[in-house]
Amino acid sequence: MDVVKCSPCNLFDHAIIKSGRGGGGSSNNNRGCAALGVSRSPSPKIRMASLRAALPLWSEAAARKLEDMAKSSGLDQAFGEFGAGSFLPPAATAALLGLALLCITVAILHKHSSKRRRNNLPPEVPGLPFVGNLLQMTVERPHRKLTSWSNEYGPIYTIRTGQKSQVIVSSPELAREAVVAKYSSISNRDLGSNLTILTRNRKIVAMSDYGDRYRMLKRMVVNNLLGQTSQKALHVQRENYLRIALDGLFDELGRFPGSTGQVNARDCIANFLFRLGMHQVFGRDIESVRVPELGAEVTRWEIYRVLVQDVMKAAVQIDWRDFFPSLKWIPNRKFEDGIYKVERKRSAVTKALMEQHRQLSRSQQRDKCYCDVLLDNESHYSEDELLLAAWEPIIESSDTTLVTSEWALYELASGPKLQEKLYNEIKRVVGDERMVSEDDLPNLPFLNAVIKETLRKYSPVPILPPRYIHEQVELGGYTIPAGYQLIVNIFGIHHDPKRWSNPETWDPSRFLGVEGGSFDMGLTDMRLMPFGGGKRICAGMAQVFYVVPMIIATLVQHFEWTLPQGDMDKRNVVEDTVYLTTQKLEPLQACAKPRVPRRLPSKTLNAVPSNNKVPEHKH
Known part of the structure; x- marks a missing residue:
């Protein structure tokens, strides 16, 4: 038959x-x-x-x-x-049903292929029915997978993750076209459920939709905290906390005189950054705060865990429904309960800190700070906006700045010759009698190259958060329909062998000379864009170039850094990322050998947090 x-x-x-x-x-x-x-x-x-x-x-x-x-x-x-x-x-029945579904799938794929040809879409990475390329993204770190696809399909291509379609760009020219030239069509973020909850529906500068509220929030934080003028005024605070961190490190090493000098460098840097960030926002060095909603006194490190660490962990939790919007009606209580728990604790602690700040008299020992600016303009903000405006600078300075500092120190500890070159530059400019200061930074080109090369190889955020294409747009000669997501693969741009020789090698010398000074860090030139680009470039970029160079310069000036032997043996198999940023998978354990018996004196005489003022706040 x-x-x-x-x-x-x-x-x-x-x-x-x-x-x-x-x-x-x-x-x-x-x-x-x-x-x-x-x-x-x-x-x-x-x-x-x-x-x-x-x-x-x-x-x-x-x-x-x-x-x-x-x-x-x-x-x-x-x-x-x-x-x-x-x-x-x-x-x-099962066999025939499977055959039916197969026929339906073939018909859908045929229709999809015909539609792509008609619409002039970029090349598409082949995927599976229904899930698209979702399962392929779990094989390795997403930014590395996207980069391997760009090597095969070109600098612009599309993928599908469930029911969502994304266009991926991995070249500076296409990135500039997307975030500058076509900005009006691709200006808003497309957030998952976790970030929507954590940002209380986009009420922070980094994740809000572009518009009047975005411009107001960004203007407030840039003019009064993160901009060049405000950051210059805060240099004494930064120097004070650096002195405290160095004294603590000398004390720790002094307690164990016969040891190898191994320290947890991440904890050392994180402690400095968090205390500095809290002081900039709340005007003082906070030891603890009473949180009524938790019914407990919360210590500094517990505050750090609630405001920074727990939030960063929650930010990478995945709600499978984000990939299948038509199935949003299906409950996912375990996921939602976990994210809301983190958000509630973060809000409770931030609210307690702001309330404590309200109760302090101006006559008490504290500096003029960003929280004062927010409270003076309280009538212009909702309660959510006020809380998140106080919290956002703390997490950004405590996490992304930490990532860059830790990787830079790791690479210098791994390369003794490059570390010695940096030390000799600092010694030549500063001498042996005082601590390096921010006034010295313009005269330290190799230090500047060290920071830029670290930002290239270990961009704090390897993939820009997806943007939503809300109207049809031409990009790279292709027509991208409304409803797609745009993803800029910063890691792919920074590791393109056509533009960077030996991109996997950490080589600061590539940023020396005339060519090295021509990068504007994503304002218009997207060859190096660790802070994003265009109008949505990170508001904290200026702070990074004050804080990170000073951390690295003072640590190298006072100590010779090496990796423990075991870590040197594993150097070539280091993984790069965990959480939302490219944080080192394991905290940096490094051996610190003092170059001088104690911390060098600084230009400023005060060794305690000063009463320096930020400029009069601007609306």
């Missing part, structure tokens, strides 16, 4: 059969016959013989029941019952 088309009537429209005993009949009479393996012949004998010949294909019980019905009620009744699916065994 040669089956031309086989389908049960409840899944397909009709069946056509060719049988050695005969065939024919109307399409209605043939329904179900092909799956059974019999045809509707005018001769009852032939029809009964065909039925008996096909019965071994089915379960014994179903075959017996079907044959009994054929004898007692006639073949028409038997064929009608079969056509309704009454005798189809479970295994056959």
Whole structure:
């Protein structure tokens, strides 16, 4: 028997059969016959013989029941019952259903392929039905997977993650076209459920939709905290906390004089950055705060965990429904409860800190700070905006700045010759009698190159948060429909071998000379864009170029850094990222050997946090 088309009537429209005993009949009479393996012949004998010949294909019980019905009620009744699916065994049902789904999928893919050709879309990475490229993204770090695809499909291509389509760009020219030239069509973030909850529906500068509220929030934080003028005014605070950190490091090493000098460099840097960030926002060095909603006194390191670490962990939790918007109605309580718990604790601690700040008299020992600016303009903000405006500078200075500082120190500890080159530059400019200061930074080109090369190889955020394309746009010669997401692969741009020689090698010398000074860090030139680019460039960029160089310069000036032998052996297999940023997978454990017996004196005489003021706040 040669089956031309086989389908049960409840899944397909009709069946056509060719049988050695005969065939024919109307399409209605043939329904179900092909799956059974019999045809509707005018001769009852032939029809009964065909039925008996096909019965071994089915379960014994179903075959017996079907044959009994054929004898007692006639073949028409038997064929009608079969056509309704009454005798189809479970295994056959599953197989035929799978065949039906396969046919549907092939039809959808064919239609999708035809539509792509008509719409002039970029090349598409092949994926699986329904899930697209989602499973492929779990094989390795997403930014590395996207980079490997750009090597195969070019600097612009598309992928699908579930029901969402993304266009990926991995070249500076396309990045500039997307975030500068076509900004009006691609200006807003497309956030997942976790970030929507953590930002209370986009109420922070980094994640808010572009518009009047975004401009107001960004202007406030730049003019009064993160801009060049404010950051210059805060240099004494930074120097004070650096002195405190260095004194603490000397004390720790002094307690164990015969040891290898191994320290947790991440904790050392994180402690400095968090205390500095809290002081800039709340005007003092905070030891603890009473949190009524938690019913407890929360210490500094507990505050750090709640405001920074827990939030960064929650930011990478995945809600599978984000990839299938049509299934948002399905509950995912475990995921939501976990994110909301982190958000509630973050809000409770921030609220307690602001309330504590309100209660402090201006006569007490604290500096003019960003929280004062926020409270003076309280009437312009909602409660959510006020809390998040106080929290956002703390997490940005405590996490992304930490990532860059830790990787720079790791590379210098791994490369003694490059570390010695930096130390000699500092010694030549500063001498042996005092600590390096921010006034020295313009005269330390190799230090500047160290920071830029670290930002290239270890961009704090390797992939820009997705932007939503809200109207059809031309990009790279292709037509991108509204509804797609745009993803700029910063890691791919910074590791393109066509633009960077030996991109996996950390080599600060590439940023020396005239060429090294031509990078504007993403304002218009996207060859190096660790802070994003265009109008949505990171508001904290100026702070990074004050804080990170001073951390690295003072640590190298006072200590010789090396990796423990075990870490040196593993150097070439280091993984790069965890959480939302490219944070080192394991905290940096490094050996610090003092170059001088104690911390060098600084230009400023005060060793305690000063009462320096930020400029009058601007609205």
